[in-house]
Amino acid sequence: SATIAQEEIFGPxxxxxxxxxxxxxxxxxxxxxxxxxxxxxxxDYDDGYNIAKRIHSGQSIINKIGRGSVPAPFGGFKLSGNGREHGKYGLEEYLEIKAII
Incomplete structure (x- = not known):
């Protein structure tokens, strides 16, 4: 219930x-x-992977610091982020899909 646990804090x-x-x-x-x-x-990385699958966020980083992989999409769930950036999914954010039948 602490504010720091309920808000997005930007900074170190x-x-x-x-x-x-x-x-x-x-x-x-x-x-x-x-x-x-x-x-x-x-x-144990497998334990971390199983935990990551259950956390509702756009990116889980296990036993590392930093952003992770450049080709991996970056963006949040819920009220975080503005869609996806980087990788295939980031490019798709700029596309308009149209079906012509």
């Missing part, structure tokens, strides 16, 4: 929030109207 900010279980941590992460990106630090 690290918030540390305690949790009682992995399910609780995922609930905390998903309990926001935003979902731009998240970082997961774990010992």
């Amino acid at each position: 900010v690290l918030s540390i929030i305690s949790y009682s279980s992995i399910d609780n941590a995922i609930d905390i992460a998903n309990n926001s109207k935003y979902g731009l990106s998240n970082y997961i630090t774990c010992l």
Whole structure:
């Protein structure tokens, strides 16, 4: 319920929030109207991957810092971002699809 956990904070900010279980941590992460990106630090990559699949955000970065892969699409879920940038999906943001039958 803390403001820092409910708003998109732009800047060099690290918030540390305690949790009682992995399910609780995922609930905390998903309990926001935003979902731009998240970082997961774990010992087992497969565990991190399974957690990432359950978090509602446009990008999950596991055991790394930075943006991730340049060709990978970037953009948020919920009220975050403006569509997708980069990669195939980023290009599609500039296209108008039309069917002619």
